[in-house]
Amino acid sequence: MNESGHRYFVINKPYDMVSQFISPDKVNLLGDLDYNFPEGTHAVGRLDNHSEGLLILTTNKKVTKLLFESETPHKRTYLVQVKNIVSQETLEQLRNGVSIRIKGGVDYITSPCHVELVEKPANLFPRAHELRPDLAHSWLLITLTEGKFRQIRKMMAAIRHHCHRLIRVSIEDLELGSLQPGQVMEIEETAFFEKLKITSWQEQTSILLQ
Structure with a gap:
């Protein structure tokens, strides 16, 4: 179990699937993947339905701010x-x-x-x-x-x-690798933050409260 209690996943989002668990429209959703995600899991940085590849899912709501709203750009x-x-x-x-x-x-x-x-x-x-x-x-x-x-x-x-x-x-250093469309890989918390080159979970609270 990660120290924070949060969980982190990488998926290969297939073509013709939206980066959401819920939609009022009849579309393919993340919840249709063959994986039992914990409650509170959400996508970090969306891909449109026609785009494919690496998509991050997590129960940690702070990741979007740390990764995509940071003053430090991420590749x-x-x-x-x-x-x-x-x-x-x-x-x-x-x-x-x-x-x-x-x-x-x-x-x-x-x-x-x-x-x-x-x-x-x-x-x-x-x-x-x-x-x-x-x-x-x-x-x-x-x-x-x-x-x-x-x-x-x-x-x-x-x-x-x-x-x-x-x-x-x-x-950054978090790669799609050999994941096939629809496949899910869970990542340990420390490795997740290291590969994304963002702060560790232990540092998040002080940064986000500034």
Whole structure:
């Protein structure tokens, strides 16, 4: 048992599942996964229903503030498949920042980020509605330290490349690894905070009360 009494999980969120346990709509929910989560479990940082990959679940309500509302930025890495071939000039645009529309209808220039062209991973799990292999496409590995609403999809639209697959593969040193879609892995508390490079549970109370 963790000292705080809280529990921490990593899942590989499948395509076409929302990052919620409850919804008024008829959608696939986290509660549909084959796992008995404890009461009070919630998602930390959502993925939209068409996005896949690493999603953190926990009973600790402080994690969202420590991870995504901290003054210290935390890296999030995504594997992205887009239609058509991305040029080196376009890669540089992404690295330097592109204009996207954010909440309130405001035009926002994204922060500089790491972007590289990669080969399709050999062990990448298949997904429904795969892009036909004969159609021109590119795979990108993108690391951000900010997370505006649907930011990567908007960035891809800004460079006129439709985003076909979006898979979060890591947050800091916490990695998706070999987890298959729908699989759940529980993580010990100390390792959870160390991998995410946020404060340990023992330090949380003093920080959040400041």
